[in-house]
Amino acid sequence: MSNQFYEFFCPVKVIAGKAALEHIPYELTGLAAKRPMIITDKGVRAAGLLDPVVNACTESGLDIASIYDDVPPDSSTGVVRKIAGIYRSEQCDSIIAVGGGSAIDTAKAVNILVSEGGDDIAAYSGAGILKRALKPFFVVPTTAGTGSEVTAVAVITDIEKHVKLPFTSSFLLPNAAVIDPRMTLTLPPHITAATAMDAMTHATEAFTCMARNPLSDAYATAAIRKISDNLLKVMDNPRDADARLELAQASTMAGIAFSNSMVGLVHSLGHATGALFHLPHGLCMSLYLPYVLEYNLESIREPLGELLLYLDGPDAYAATPGNRRAEAAIASIRKLRDTLYKYCKLPRTLKETGAVREDQLDNIAELALDDGSIMFNPREVTLEDARAVLKRAWA
Amino acid sequence: MLAERIQPMAYQARRIYVELMFKVLGSAFQAASEIDPEIQQEGKALPTGLLFEMKVIPDGPRMIVEHLGNGRFLSHGNNPPRPVDLSIQFKHIAHAFLVLSFQEKTSVAYAHDRMLVDGDIGYGVRMTRILNRLEAFILPKMIASRAVKQYPANLDLPEKLLTASRIYLKVATKFLKW
Ligand SMILES: [Fe+2]
Numbered sequence: 001m002s003n004q005f006y007e008f009f010c011p012v013k014v015i016a017g018k019a020a021l022e023h024i025p026y027e028l029t030g031l032a033a034k035r036p037m038i039i040t041d042k043g044v045r046a047a048g049l050l051d052p053v054v055n056a057c058t059e060s061g062l063d064i065a066s067i068y069d070d071v072p073p074d075s076s077t078g079v080v081r082k083i084a085g086i087y088r089s090e091q092c093d094s095i096i097a098v099g100g101g102s103a104i105d106t107a108k109a110v111n112i113l114v115s116e117g118g119d120d121i122a123a124y125s126g127a128g129i130l131k132r133a134l135k136p137f138f139v140v141p142t143t144a145g146t147g148s149e150v151t152a153v154a155v156i157t158d159i160e161k162h163v164k165l166p167f168t169s170s171f172l173l174p175n176a177a178v179i180d181p182r183m184t185l186t187l188p189p190h191i192t193a194a195t196a197m198d199a200m201t202h203a204t205e206a207f208t209c210m211a212r213n214p215l216s217d218a219y220a221t222a223a224i225r226k227i228s229d230n231l232l233k234v235m236d237n238p239r240d241a242d243a244r245l246e247l248a249q250a251s252t253m254a255g256i257a258f259s260n261s262m263v264g265l266v267h268s269l270g271h272a273t274g275a276l277f278h279l280p281h282g283l284c285m286s287l288y289l290p291y292v293l294e295y296n297l298e299s300i301r302e303p304l305g306e307l308l309l310y311l312d313g314p315d316a317y318a319a320t321p322g323n324r325r326a327e328a329a330i331a332s333i334r335k336l337r338d339t340l341y342k343y344c345k346l347p348r349t350l351k352e353t354g355a356v357r358e359d360q361l362d363n364i365a366e367l368a369l370d371d372g373s374i375m376f377n378p379r380e381v382t383l384e385d386a387r388a389v390l391k392r393a394w395a
Numbered sequence: 396m397l398a399e400r401i402q403p404m405a406y407q408a409r410r411i412y413v414e415l416m417f418k419v420l421g422s423a424f425q426a427a428s429e430i431d432p433e434i435q436q437e438g439k440a441l442p443t444g445l446l447f448e449m450k451v452i453p454d455g456p457r458m459i460v461e462h463l464g465n466g467r468f469l470s471h472g473n474n475p476p477r478p479v480d481l482s483i484q485f486k487h488i489a490h491a492f493l494v495l496s497f498q499e500k501t502s503v504a505y506a507h508d509r510m511l512v513d514g515d516i517g518y519g520v521r522m523t524r525i526l527n528r529l530e531a532f533i534l535p536k537m538i539a540s541r542a543v544k545q546y547p548a549n550l551d552l553p554e555k556l557l558t559a560s561r562i563y564l565k566v567a568t569k570f571l572k573w
Contacts (some may be wrong), residue, residue, distance in 0.1 A: 005507045127511060166516065211506035262506070370440070370517030375505050380527070 006213030008260045009170060012150050016179035016249055021052050024096065024138060025060035027176055031136040033094035035065035037087050039107040040098040044142055045069045047186050053098055053140060066090040071099065075106040076157045077165070080121050084113035094136035097174075098183075100195075101146040101281070104139055108154035108172045111137050122158060122165055130169040139174040142183045144247040145195025145282050147202055147255020149177035164275075177252060181245040189235060189344040192247075194282030196231045197340070199223060199251040200333070201266050201285040204293070206257035207307060208300040209264040209376045219257035224310040226250035231336070235343045264377035265368075266292045269389065272367035277355045286346060287353070290334045291393045295385065299378040301326045308332065351395040361390040409492045413451065414473075416495040417458035420449070421470035423529050424460045428468040431532075435466030437525050446471075447522055448479040451491045452511075481514035481522065501526060 097107035112124050115134035139149040154167045203220040226246045233243040270284035305325030309317040311332040320328045340346045347353045365386035443464035450457035459471040485491040490509035493499040512519035
């Protein structure tokens with residue numbers, strides 16, 4: 001018998017499609033919640049995305065007890081403490097996060113404090129510290145990429161100590177993820193492209209890294225198909241609500257895939273680059289994905305070749321000989337990247353970002369070697385390897 | 396208790412084997428860190444005084460090493476002098492046995508959710524790379540390539556250091572046939 005073994009877990013209810021937001025009051029009531037707090041950021045509010053959420057609730061006679069709209073892009077322990085204080089003084093009993101990765105992570109951390117008590121979020125950092133369910137928690141993503149609505153982790157920066165605190169527990173997962181096409185309809189082209197490439201990377205790494213399993217494979221391939229079929233449609237016509245919904249669902253599916261099978265070197269390099277140069281995560285993913293696939297090629301030839309079917313469709317797959325499919329899959333991802341550059345100038349190389357100098361590549365390589373996701377990369381990555389990949393991604 | 400009486404001998408053997416292999420790993424850790432530049436390089440980034448353990452939860456066999464600085468490590472056997480800073484934990488003795496008998500690579504064991512890291516993940520990643528290299532030292536190449544993702548190209552250590560570990564290993568592999 002082979003040593004095959006896996007675990008798969010996703011208890012998040014997915015509420016997706018037209019008028020999905022209007023299901024929030026019913027879902028909250030089902031959990032006996034009457035005083036929800038909304039946690040979001042200024043950008044979401046300015047884009048007018050809060051109104052449909054608030055209206056959906058008030059129309060059903062459910063008042064929002066409090067709105068915190070000042071989550072910064074890189075959330076900190078201080079912000080979490082402050083929001084928890086407001087939650088308590090306003091006697092809220094549930095949380096709705098509306099936003100991207102930062103608002104969602106912040107809301108997860110706030111939920112720990114208001115459920116477990118205390119003001120010191122650092123005390124709950126680590127894996128498996130939480131032992132019981134938290135307060136009712138809903139997530140309304142406003143980007144289609146991070147998949148944070150279905151991941152059991154949150155990362156919060158401790159500014160004074162200069163460390164990023166990781167929190168891992170299945171209790172961080174929301175009760176429901178609400179995916180409504182209205183929420184991503186106005187996302188600007190370059191963010192649409194970058195976040196979609198993040199989702200593409202989640203699915204591709206989930207499918208080719210060491211912890212892949214049959215269930216996450218199903219989510220990953222379906223996500224890749226949806227992104228391939230719909231990303232350029234949305235770039236052509238940003239108001240295409242159907243294609244927007246497809247992308248948002250793909251992001252959630254890719255999130256389910258990678259939270260169960262993890263990611264690899266693209267993310268190790270991306271996390272390091274993000275930490276050092278504050279480049280958007282999705283952009284880093286788009287940059288590194290083809291080069292890391294090339295580096296991993298001989299370890300992932302079979303699964304990568306299979307992905308051609310989902311990237312380019314059955315005709316292209318059938319027309320490509322079996323031993324050329326992996327290369328064709330990489331070519332397809334490169335082509336997508338180049339097309340996105342034409343649409344919105346999404347940088348194709350590190351040099352094009354204008355934020356990194358060539359003599360700084362070593363710093364990225366060294367930091368990437370300490371990233372947890374490197375454990376799941378199918379090839380054992382040495383410092384030399386990481387440097388070589390970065391050189392190729394440079395220009 | 397009845398459960399104890401009917402417990403097959405193999406369980407006992409598996410436990411002894413895991414204890415023995417932890418002992419081998421601990422002393423190899425110390426010895427190799429004294430002469431291998433790669434391990435020293437990898438270890439240097441860790442804080443001096445970092446106390447690392449590998450164990451089977453809840454209170455199975457364990458191995459403890461301390462980083463003395465500059466990539467040198469000291470083995471503390473199974474006795475931590477103070478609470479540990481970083482812990483890699485097997486969920487069950489059966490999982491530790493799979494890894495330490497080289498039937499499942501360390502990296503695969505991670506991927507299979509067999510182990511947990513308690514502490515800084517970055518340090519955990521480094522310690523795992525050192526463990527990979529140690530496995531390659533201790534084992535004959537044929538078995539080692541099963542145990543680690545990639546067999547290092549530049550292994551060359553005095554045979555003397557290796558013999559001691561390999562003798563242990565010979566004793567240990569006897570358990571494998573059970
Ligand atoms: Fe990502």
